[in-house]
Amino acid sequence: xxxxxxxxxxxxxxxxxxxxxxxxxxxxxxxxxxxxxxxxxxxxxxxxxxxxxxxxxxxxxxxxxxxxxxxxxxxxxxxxxxxxxxxxxxxxxxxxxxxxxxxxxxxxxxxxxxxxxxxxxxxxxxxxxxxxxxxxxxxxxxxxxxxxxxxxxxxxxxxxxxxxxxxxxxxxxxxxxxxxxxxxxxxxxxxxxxxxxxxxxxxxxxxxxxxxxxxxxxxxxxxxxxxxxxxxxxxxxxxxxxxxxxxxxxxxxxxxxxxxxxxxxxxxxxxxxxxxxxxxxxxxxxxxxxxxxxxxxxxxxxxxxxxxxxxxxxxxxxxxxxxxxxxxxxxxxxxxxxxxxxxxxxxxxxxxxxxxxxxxxxxxxxxxxxxxxxxxxxxxxxxxxxxxxxxxxxxxxxxxx
Amino acid sequence: xxxxxxxxxxxxxxxxxxxxxxxxxxxxxxxxxxxxxxxxxxxxxxxxxxxxxxxxxxxxxxxxxxxxxxxxxxxxxxxxxxxxxxxxxxxxxxxxxxxxxxxxxxxxxxxxxxxxxxxxxxxxxxxxxxxxxxxxxxxxxxxxxxxxxxxxxxxxxxxxxxxxxxxxxxxxxxxxxxxxxxxxxxxxxxxxxxxxxxxxxxxxxxxxxxxxxxxxxxxxxxxxxxxxxxxxxxxxxxxxxxxxxxxxxxxxxxxxxxxxxxxxxxxxxxxxxxxxxxxxxxxxxxxxxx
Numbered sequence: 132x133x134x135x136x137x138x139x140x141x142x143x144x145x146x147x148x149x150x151x152x153x154x155x156x157x158x159x160x161x162x163x164x165x166x167x168x169x170x171x172x173x174x175x176x177x178x179x180x181x182x183x184x185x186x187x188x189x190x191x192x193x194x195x196x197x198x199x200x201x202x203x204x205x206x207x208x209x210x211x212x213x214x215x216x217x218x219x220x221x222x223x224x225x226x227x228x229x230x231x232x233x234x235x236x237x238x239x240x241x242x243x244x245x246x247x248x249x250x251x252x253x254x255x256x257x258x259x260x261x262x263x264x265x266x267x268x269x270x271x272x273x274x275x276x277x278x279x280x281x282x283x284x285x286x287x288x289x290x291x292x293x294x295x296x297x298x299x300x301x302x303x304x305x306x307x308x309x310x311x312x313x314x315x316x317x318x319x320x321x322x323x324x325x326x327x328x329x330x331x332x333x334x335x336x337x338x339x340x341x342x343x344x345x346x347x348x349x350x351x352x353x354x355x356x357x358x359x360x361x362x363x364x365x366x367x368x369x370x371x372x373x374x375x376x377x378x379x380x381x382x383x384x385x386x387x388x389x390x391x392x393x394x395x396x397x398x399x400x401x402x403x404x405x406x407x408x409x410x411x412x413x414x415x416x417x418x419x420x421x422x423x424x425x426x427x428x429x430x431x432x433x434x435x436x437x438x439x440x441x442x443x444x445x446x447x448x449x450x451x452x453x454x455x456x457x458x459x460x461x462x463x464x465x466x467x468x469x470x471x472x473x474x475x476x477x478x479x480x481x482x483x484x485x486x487x488x489x490x491x492x493x494x495x496x497x498x499x500x501x502x503x504x505x506x507x508x509x510x511x512x513x514x515x516x517x518x519x520x521x522x523x524x525x526x527x528x529x530x531x532x
Numbered sequence: 533x534x535x536x537x538x539x540x541x542x543x544x545x546x547x548x549x550x551x552x553x554x555x556x557x558x559x560x561x562x563x564x565x566x567x568x569x570x571x572x573x574x575x576x577x578x579x580x581x582x583x584x585x586x587x588x589x590x591x592x593x594x595x596x597x598x599x600x601x602x603x604x605x606x607x608x609x610x611x612x613x614x615x616x617x618x619x620x621x622x623x624x625x626x627x628x629x630x631x632x633x634x635x636x637x638x639x640x641x642x643x644x645x646x647x648x649x650x651x652x653x654x655x656x657x658x659x660x661x662x663x664x665x666x667x668x669x670x671x672x673x674x675x676x677x678x679x680x681x682x683x684x685x686x687x688x689x690x691x692x693x694x695x696x697x698x699x700x701x702x703x704x705x706x707x708x709x710x711x712x713x714x715x716x717x718x719x720x721x722x723x724x725x726x727x728x729x730x731x732x733x734x735x736x737x738x739x740x741x742x743x744x745x746x747x748x749x750x751x752x753x754x755x756x757x758x759x760x761x762x763x764x765x766x767x768x769x770x771x772x773x774x775x776x777x778x779x780x781x782x783x784x785x786x787x788x789x790x791x792x793x794x795x796x797x798x799x800x801x802x803x804x805x806x807x808x809x810x811x812x813x814x815x816x817x818x819x820x821x822x
Contacts, residue, residue, distance in 0.1 A: 167751050359653065363654075370664075
């Protein structure tokens, strides 16, 4: 009897030992796969899949098991439910994805309680990272592009007066607040700030842009949650002839996602945005990233700023799993291991600021133009290196808490 | 031009274009509800089907926008006849709840089916050159597509008015809406009349769906997303009334546009204020029978 139980213990020890040597890390991916914003989810999902496919061997003998769930509409309710399920039922050790700020905001108390790291691949409202010590953000804060755009718009584009128009949810308010802070500091004047409805559906942008047209500012600063909204606002901008009326379109890179750019046509030409990525960025990592993307998804599919951040997000998760040798049960340790992580990715050099757990990255002023081959492209007008989230640097509002 | 006048013209123009879309899409729903008391919540799905047919015709077969619109509305009109004869007809005597469950179920099924085939991402169509850009009317410019919507809407209203008020078939429809039993007893075949109006109404909805691609974008959630708006137009206008639907579409279209233009902070608040106010004073809508 005793021998049997000893044998049993030994067998158990062997099984456990083998388990410790090669862990399978469950990663919950929360991205919108339904509704009008589904293509945002797909842009990041494709980058995740591509990274996992090409780099699974990097973490051997450990493995990742990706469990995908639909983030749902940009209200956060569904995301909170399914992410809670991922934690309690599927026992995921890491949560990632999150296109929409409301999802990340709703989920912050859950990950704090569950001690599960939440690695954000998009959601950009600046103060999100302050909501939980388990949040790490690889994408951007709305302030990353919008704050430097303020000074750039005044000094380089020549905007003296600006009307702002934004989709009415947290990142929209954040983006316009950031732009306003930078722009007024530089000496510019904001003539109007127009909320354009909820992000759930793509509105008819005409009444909002007609109002801007009638106000005759030098420039229109627009924030929309990219994707279908971007295509919609560009259509209205073109139809109403705002550029002809002398109103330049500026904004964060959400306005001209690379995967929608070719369909935008002439209306988009001359648009100037601030952003961390464009398909045309000239660096060796991006060339490789683009080549692999086209190989996997065809020549007409383009990665965009969300895909680039998604790629770096999975890269950071993989590097951290490797660093911890698959021991990812302790969420706090995982977050600590991510602090200070840096790489040269498709966006150029990026780093996780150990103090804020937010990204430090380069921002580029990008202008849409027609390339010699007839396609639309984005050219870099200026690069600002090593941009931090100024909202937290300046301690504005909830970023200061 | 004075600023206020310019604002006013902007609101009126965009509001009119929007109202025309609402009218074209909702009028069929109003007439079917007035005629048969049938609650067709799948009406938005017919509109959406029209939109996707236009997308397929234009994108896959390279057919121009206008012919594609015509083909789509005729096709949906014909298909809707099968739905009416095979499915809806069984439920005319059923309770409202059963009708609502049937048709909302159809709407959900259509969303799933169209998502399967077309994906959830908004679709667009290439417009012919003459519909792009803007037209100059001397004192200011207007987007051509919206001007086209207003003209098309006006033409359709004229045709519908003529058919309703001046033809035999219009008289029969009005008679059947007013008092169906009496109409039947004088020998009007209300069932056949209904099939006809249902087909025309669905065809017009499909036309509205096609026109909406450029206006609002088209996704499979269209079937339910804008249904509330169509139902509001029908309720505010009064079921079965052409005049009422037109007036309601104009009021809702212009008030919504004006609200967004002048007080964007209020969102869609004004639509609902108008709806509540009208229904408080006239529970059956502008021209509905109490």
